[in-house]
Amino acid sequence: MTGHPTAVEIAAAVRRGERSARSVVEEHLAAIEAREGEVHAFNLVTAEAALARADEIDAQVAAGQDPGPLAGVPVALKDNLCTRGVPTTCSSRILEGWEPPYDATVVERLTAAGAVSVGKTNLDEFAMGSSTENSAFGPTRNPRDLARVPGGSSGGSAAAVAAGFAPLALGSDTGGSIRQPAAFCGIVGAKPTYGAVSRYGLVAFASSLDQIGPFAATVADAALLLEVISGHDERDSTSLPEPPLALTDRLDQGVEGLRVGVVKELLDAEGMAPDVQARTRAAVAALEAAGAKVDEVSVPAVVYGLSAYYLIAPAEASSNLARYDGVRYGLRVDAPTTGEMMDATRTAGFGAEVKRRIMLGTYALSAGYYDAFYGKAQKVRSLIIRDFAAAYERFDVLLSPTAPSTAFPFGAKADPLSMYLNDVCTIPSNLAGHPAISVPYGAGDDGLPIGVQILAPALGEPTMFQVAAVLEASLAAEGGAS
């Protein structure tokens, strides 16, 4: 789709000694050099470290060792993933100058698999947003149309893959922050089952919703990356006691006989663009043609997902972001007393959207309001899980659009509420802790990419990727690469 070699191809060539990791990295650094100025996918490009790392991989190959399944593959890391000795900013002023003394578990696993980090990608500050416009370091532009947003919050990672800066990237998804930018940028993005990938070293936004997941140009590349980063980690208490997901060997199994439910409430959600609906129906038709049994399904509680999410996520965020107080690391704005120093630091260090959510969340947890807000939202969450469980009694996977529209122009959603509505299709999976993937499925009336979302029950990733692979193949057959 991007015309660049895939991660699967690169790793195979490097492992066989047919290509040097250095040449792979140099090629991608050149791509970054050429377009990063207009795209601004990265907060930091770690070119020197990447080349040094590539040489290590090449030395391993030369010594007859296998660097691993991602040998020599450049990967871009969302800048809320901790990297030892490399600034990790969350695109916030408040973490100015902070270098983590440790690597996130996913970063360790990438390294162990032979991947090469090329840099840290831009995001909405602390992953709060759907456009990457909330970055303290300026927005990322959509490589498909520089006048449009790349989506968010993992907009930098999505743009990096779409622009060919790296075949793979990691993002984090709290309410759609991987899937929506994947859809906007015309690539594949998946949010795994809650607990399938360790959160250790992911700077928390909303702990009960956050998951790290892959971006890639192809379904097979996304599957490979997710295999590498998944599996139990004792440093994360919410990590599932499961081995790494096995996905890549399932991709060619087709959908014959699989039961696919189209979620009525999401397909017909308020503000859903007709071209998005049309492409979703086209995906349904393709799956039917491939032998799947498709029917419409109602998951009634998902219509309350957005409201519940915008209480739970800010509530957790208000607590998670309390530690940025100027005492230990990052920005400190001096003032006469400790309390005043904390106030001044947080006032200067956080952007408007982060402050808005901290206030929302603080209010939702306040004495006397807890039951009405946070408590009620948790009940909605239980209802969504219950309704999904009912749907999965009849269906193997569910289908919906990923986002209500194609990528929108900068500034188009200045009103926070209209921005929040972007997440209507993606939020239910986070609330339920279920996996979901966005697969490109053609273009809208404006020629920009549209994504279709496949949802699965907990640990249903193998089937989910299987369906994604069929959609990808059908789109290629349609000749519809956008």
Add this chain to the structure above:
Amino acid sequence: MTDTATAAPSVLPDGWEMVIGLEVHCELHTATKLFCACPNRFGDEPNANTCPTCLGLPGSLPVLNAQAVELAMRLGRALHCEVKPSVFARKNYFYPDQPKDYQISQYDLPTNEHGYLDLPSGLRVGITRAHIEEDTGKLNHVGGGGRIHDAAHSLVDYNRAGVPLVEIVSEPDMRTSEQAKEYAAELRAILLATGVSDAKMEEGSMRVDANVSVRRIGEPFGTRCEIKNLNSLRSLGRAIDYEARRQVQLLEAGERVVQETRHWDEASGRTGTLRSKEDADDYRYFPEPDLVPLEPTAEDLARIDAALPKLPADRRAELAAAAGVEPTDGAVVIAVQRDLDGLALAAIAAGGDPARVLTHVEHNLAVEGAESLSPEHLAALVTMEVGGELTATQAKTVLAEMVATGADPASIAKAKGFEALDTSALEAIIDEVIAANPEEWETFRTGDDKARGKLTGFFMGQVMKASKGQADGKTATAILRAKAGL
């Protein structure tokens, strides 16, 4: 045996009583912290024992320490609590000694609930809950005399941050400061016996806060104040008495008690306002999403019960039954406090007279090495006493020697030339003493009680002198009185 239950003079005016509940924080005696692998150790270089998790660095996550949970549940069982499925919660408030600006604690679903603690005096104090939480770091204020208000700057030591604590909350069941001190001492004994905590009040591994209110007897509870900074049992007692008197004075003057947290100042012997309820924080508790609920299984509880040592109350009951006295008996309480109940039980089992055994344990064995005394030797000693072979005074001397050398009482008594006088020899000595002091004898025989009391001491002195201390005082007194026809 002596009756130790002397009534303390009430510190409050007639008709008033105090109502006391205690909140006790104890550091759990674990190798590592509650949510990370850093050592749980007092006294190291500042910030030596820290890592991303206990420093609350971005991206770090807590992993629950299984040993801490085990100890907390053990305490729960020792306090007769229901040990239940529990959920960790975040208590949110900003303070620089708190790395995450929230504390991981337990809120509406604590590990232990609804227990009780039986005090040596017989009072049963309800335990509301005993929950698990993490400790904070420590602020060191530099300049301005070490107080926060005029310090030039403050340094933070996070070695203590994340150290596992249990907070034990009692019901407001205590009515005197003596009972509060007794509760704290008994709780400490349980913490030590179970190995849950080293419970050192001076080092802060056991910290007691007191909730104190007063009321006219029979009326509903009054408004309470919480007193902090109580670093010893003595401070605890003094602070409660001061605070209760302060509240009574307010109420008697027609004023009201304001609910607030107060700070005990040991030097001035007063409590002062720390913060009032009006500006108390809203902690915005919510379930900690980084941890999963804790669900003890039947096997867990069986394992914990099996490992539970005998508790002080059970030990008192056992010794009391063996000695034929009440568990509230002072000697029984002291025997258990000094960890000498095992010795006493064995000595009684070896045939020692229970009353004499308890007397020695209570009065003559507050010495180092007492615990290694042979119970058979102790039994033999009291048997010699009862048989009149040794006087009480001689027995005390022999006992000290037994502790020091480990030798048996008979050979010590022999080496010291202790052979209790038989009654006839004693009578002969008493006759001599009477003959030598006719005027005193006449007064003793015919005088009033007061005069006789004085002269009893005089005659005993003479008898002891003449017998070189080998006379038994009790027997000699009895003979003297018999000769006087009393």
